[in-house]
Amino acid sequence: MKIAIIGTGNLGSSIAKGLINNKSFTSLYLSDRYPKAVKRFEEVENVSITNDNVLAVENSDVVIFALQPKHIDGVLETVKSKISDSHIIMSVAAGVDIARIENILGADKNIIRVMPNTAISIGKSMTCIAANSAGQDKVPLAEEIFNQLGTTMIIPEDLVQAATVICASGIAFWMRLVRATTQGAIQLGFEAEEAHELAVQTCFGSASLLIESRRHPEQEIDRVTTPSGCTIEGLNEMEHQGLSSALIQGIVASFEKINQLKKS
Numbered sequence: 239m240k241i242a243i244i245g246t247g248n249l250g251s252s253i254a255k256g257l258i259n260n261k262s263f264t265s266l267y268l269s270d271r272y273p274k275a276v277k278r279f280e281e282v283e284n285v286s287i288t289n290d291n292v293l294a295v296e297n298s299d300v301v302i303f304a305l306q307p308k309h310i311d312g313v314l315e316t317v318k319s320k321i322s323d324s325h326i327i328m329s330v331a332a333g334v335d336i337a338r339i340e341n342i343l344g345a346d347k348n349i350i351r352v353m354p355n356t357a358i359s360i361g362k363s364m365t366c367i368a369a370n371s372a373g374q375d376k377v378p379l380a381e382e383i384f385n386q387l388g389t390t391m392i393i394p395e396d397l398v399q400a401a402t403v404i405c406a407s408g409i410a411f412w413m414r415l416v417r418a419t420t421q422g423a424i425q426l427g428f429e430a431e432e433a434h435e436l437a438v439q440t441c442f443g444s445a446s447l448l449i450e451s452r453r454h455p456e457q458e459i460d461r462v463t464t465p466s467g468c469t470i471e472g473l474n475e476m477e478h479q480g481l482s483s484a485l486i487q488g489i490v491a492s493f494e495k496i497n498q499l500k501k502s
């Protein structure tokens with residue numbers, strides 16, 4: 239598979255790292271106006287680093303646009319004459335819908351909207367995928383690529399904004415929960431590094447329990463909350479302070495913001 243990534247900032251370089259770790263390409267073009275984030279991949283076999291987007295498109299079958307929404311239209315305009323019906327165009331740009339890309343490239347092109355998160359760099363992304371009509375038969379290929387880099391879910395395009403909040407922004411939300419737990423642990427007497435490890439491993443254990451047992455979170459909570467014990471005391475206090483409500487309101491605020499970005 240000949241792949242190009244146009245825009246190798248936070249997300250583009252994370253995707254590149256994941257692809258390189260898996261050796262899941264025959265050639266990989268990494269194109270950015272300032273390709274400093276991927277300089278470290280210069281020596282990797284079959285990887286080319288360039289600031290020539292057209293060259294990257296011409297030498298690839300799958301082109302992943304990992305550009306900020308304000309840049310994507312301009313870049314698509316400059317490469318559109320090189321994009322053929324056999325290219326598979328993927329975009330990770332938040333708030334940029336398929337219709338906007340079709341307006342520039344044409345609805346006859348294979349266009350797939352992909353929403354990964356930065357855990358893609360370690361093969362643990364939750365990635366949502368939606369395609370236009372022309373690109374429907376290319377969805378299995380998108381799944382094949384992104385299943386190597388984590389877990390995928392095919393969703394209707396009208397849920398991609400919501401998926402962006404839950405899965406892409408979600409990384410930041412979970413990080414903040416881990417940090418808050420760390421701060422609590424330090425207050426209770428642990429050194430910062432110990433506190434961090436305790437928080438991260440407990441977070442990892444919680445997610446693993448849900449994945450492996452397939453039980454509902456409340457069932458797992460019931461197994462921890464000894465009657466009149468310390469867990470239910472802490473949990474109820476967190477709820478009195480609005481933990482669930484704060485999370486839900488934050489998710490909704492994030493969703494409202496991404497819908498504004500779509501209009502701008």
Ligand SMILES: NC(=O)C1=CN([C@@H]2O[C@H](COP(=O)(O)OP(=O)(O)OC[C@H]3O[C@@H](n4cnc5c(N)ncnc54)[C@H](O)[C@@H]3O)[C@@H](O)[C@H]2O)C=CC1
Nearest residue numbers: 245246247248249250270271304305306307309331332406
């Ligand atoms: N960072 C994240 O966790 C996630 C980001 N996204 C979306 O992915 C996209 C990229 O986000 P980030 O990587 O965080 O942004 P970023 O700003 O780190 O990376 C964008 C890259 O595009 C490059 N670029 C700009 N104009 C260019 C041009 N004309 N030609 C070639 N390269 C050009 C920039 O130099 C930069 O390296 C955004 O649309 C964002 O909404 C989606 C999911 C998660």
Ligand SMILES: O=C(O)[C@@H]1CCC=N1
Nearest residue numbers: 332402403406407408
């Ligand atoms: O914050 C943002 O707008 C982008 C989209 C999801 C993650 N980063």
